Every structure is written in C-alpha cells, then in structure tokens.
Amino acid sequence: MSRSSDRAQVDPLVALVGVAAVGLGLSLYAGVVADTLEEPTGRAPTDALDAVHDRTAPNGVVDPGRLDGATAWRGKRVNATLRTRNGRWSVGPVPPRTADSAARRVSVRRGPARIKAGRLRVSVW
Secondary structure, eight states: OOOGGGSSOOOHHHHHHHHHHHHHHHHHHHHHHHHHSOOTTOSHHHHHHHHHHHHHOTTSSBOGGGOTTTTOBTTBOEEEEEEESSOEEEESSOOOTTOEEEEEEEEEEEETTEEEEEEEEEEEO
C-alpha cells in the first residue's frame, strides 16, 4: 500500500521553473498581440503628447517658456496648447476640427516656487 503523502508531489525548483516559463510565455504573447492590434488611427496624438510633455517638463513640471519649438514631430503638423486657470499658451498652427488630439493634466510652473494645475493638449494632423 502506498502512502498518500508520496503522490502528486513536484520538486519545488521544477515548479518554479514551470511557473516562470508560463509567465514568460504569456508576457511575450501579450506583447505581440499589443503590437499587432494598433488603433485604426494610430497613436500619433498620444505619442506627440508624450514627446511635447517630455520636452516641456524635463523635471515633471511644465515650463510654458519651453513650449516654443515643441511642435516638430515626424513631419506632421502639431499644435500644443497649455492652459491654466489664469493663462493660456499655444504654439503651432490652429488645428482643424478633424485633427486628432490628446490631453493630460499637468503641473505648470508660474514662477519660483509657484506651481499651478493645468492641461496640456496636443493636436496632430
């Protein structure tokens, strides 16, 4: 008669390797699926928004003075608009109504030790 404690046991190292292999396989599969299932319009507005944000906010706080020159992006026409409760800055041509756009809430530097809430919107066409 066999002991019940000897059945269906796996060495812990083998189990960990198996779990790691399944996790790696799922990660690779998810990455391939995400790359092949792009949005029909592409990611131009969100990519442009990220690029403008990175250029204007190197330390995480948007500086309106750095907004100039932030609209050159992959041969497309871009408009970047930064708004706070008391101010508005915009660079680039006026976007048409059909332009794709993306926006995010940001912190805006208004002077030494003065940070205000604002919204950065980037339109691409």
